[in-house]
Amino acid sequence: QITLKESGPTVVKSTQTLTLTCTFSGFSLNTSGLGVGWIRQPPGKALEWLALIYWDGDKRYSPSLRTRLTISKDTSKNQVVLSMTNMGPLDTATFYCARVGHCTETDCFQVNWFDPWGQGTLVTVSS
Amino acid sequence: DIQMTQSPSSVSASIGDRVTITCRASQNIYTWLAWYQQKPGKAPKLLIYAASTLQSGVPARFSGSGSGTYFTLTISSLQPEDFATYYCQQAHSFPPTFGGGTKVEIK
Secondary structure, three states: OOEEEEEOOOEEEOOOOEEEEEEEEOOOOOOOOOEEEEEEEOOOOOOEEEEEEEOOOOEEEOOOOHHHEEEEEEHHHOEEEEEEOOOOHHHOEEEEEEEEEEEOOOOEEEEEEEEEEOOOEEEEEEO | OOOEEEEOOEEEEOOOOOEEEEEEEOOOOOOOEEEEEEOOOOOOEEEEEOOOEEOOOOOOOEEEEEEOOEEEEEEOOOOHHHOOEEEEEEOOOOOOEEOOOEEEEEO
8 A cells, every 4th residue: 555644844934944754655766667746735726746756866846946946855764855945925735745657567657647645734834 | 838727617516417527738748647536625636547547446437538638537427426626637748737626516
């Protein structure tokens, strides 16, 4: 069974840096084709992809947020960490991590749909 | 970025109705499309990938079709547990982008 869970602060102040950790089980980020991504969702709004890291260390970022985001992985701990600098009230959102990649019985392939997702963590930015 | 446009933004339907949601991409994404279901307070759940492949465990009343720039998600006979918001997402190129969502409500 594959599970992911986000952890981190529920409230941050404006201009602070948010650091979130995604702890997962049921797969390894040593497996070719797999990755972990971060997606956020402001209250009542749509989903927005933020960043993604693959098994080989390749990192991808949202162009509009690239300068504020850093993603990293600790394969031994089965964790992926996302940092977002200079938080503001408009960054208030539920942040999700999700596995990226598609596995058959024998192989995994690098495809960029998200499954499964963590439960999400609501982060509120106070001014 | 590839823009994903869903319509309608909301639909009211009754149990047993057939519901179709449309997703349009701003450029050709072939069949690199996924559909997700999100219930209030819950994380999205992958329903369909590669435009038409049903994720394991998803009821057969859900189906997806399309290629290029036009895609549809159909629920053949709406059930009480299907009332939710549905999102499409293109997986053709970076950045991955989502549609604005379609809320399926009880009529």
